[in-house]
Amino acid sequence: MATIVVKQIGSPIRRPKIQRDTLKGLGLNKMHRTRELEDTPSVRGMVESIPHLVTIVEEKA
Template sequence: MADGKSGAGKTITVEQIASPTRRPEIQRQTLVGLGLNKLHRRRTLVDTPDVRGMINRIPHLVRIVEETK
């Protein structure tokens, strides 16, 4: 976020646990937006409301592995 209130110290690691096959296109796009595209891939992302919202839209496809402060 440009206003400096992004909480740069907080990160969250997410892992893709299910395939987007036979899912709506918006769910596939959400996975790509999180930087995931294959099973068991992990990404460490800055913990922002935007990222949390994306994770909450596809909880059946990803899991939170680790949260750090």
């Protein structure tokens, strides 16, 4: 299964609740944390909805 490594680059402080909830859904909650997640359309959509808070560090096949 393909995976992506997502890193949090922005703070959720003073962001709308929906953006904070999206970060929690990705398993991120503190700055500079990384998570390795399955590369699915739903995860990609979550990452693309908050590009100012997270970045894709690596894509693994």
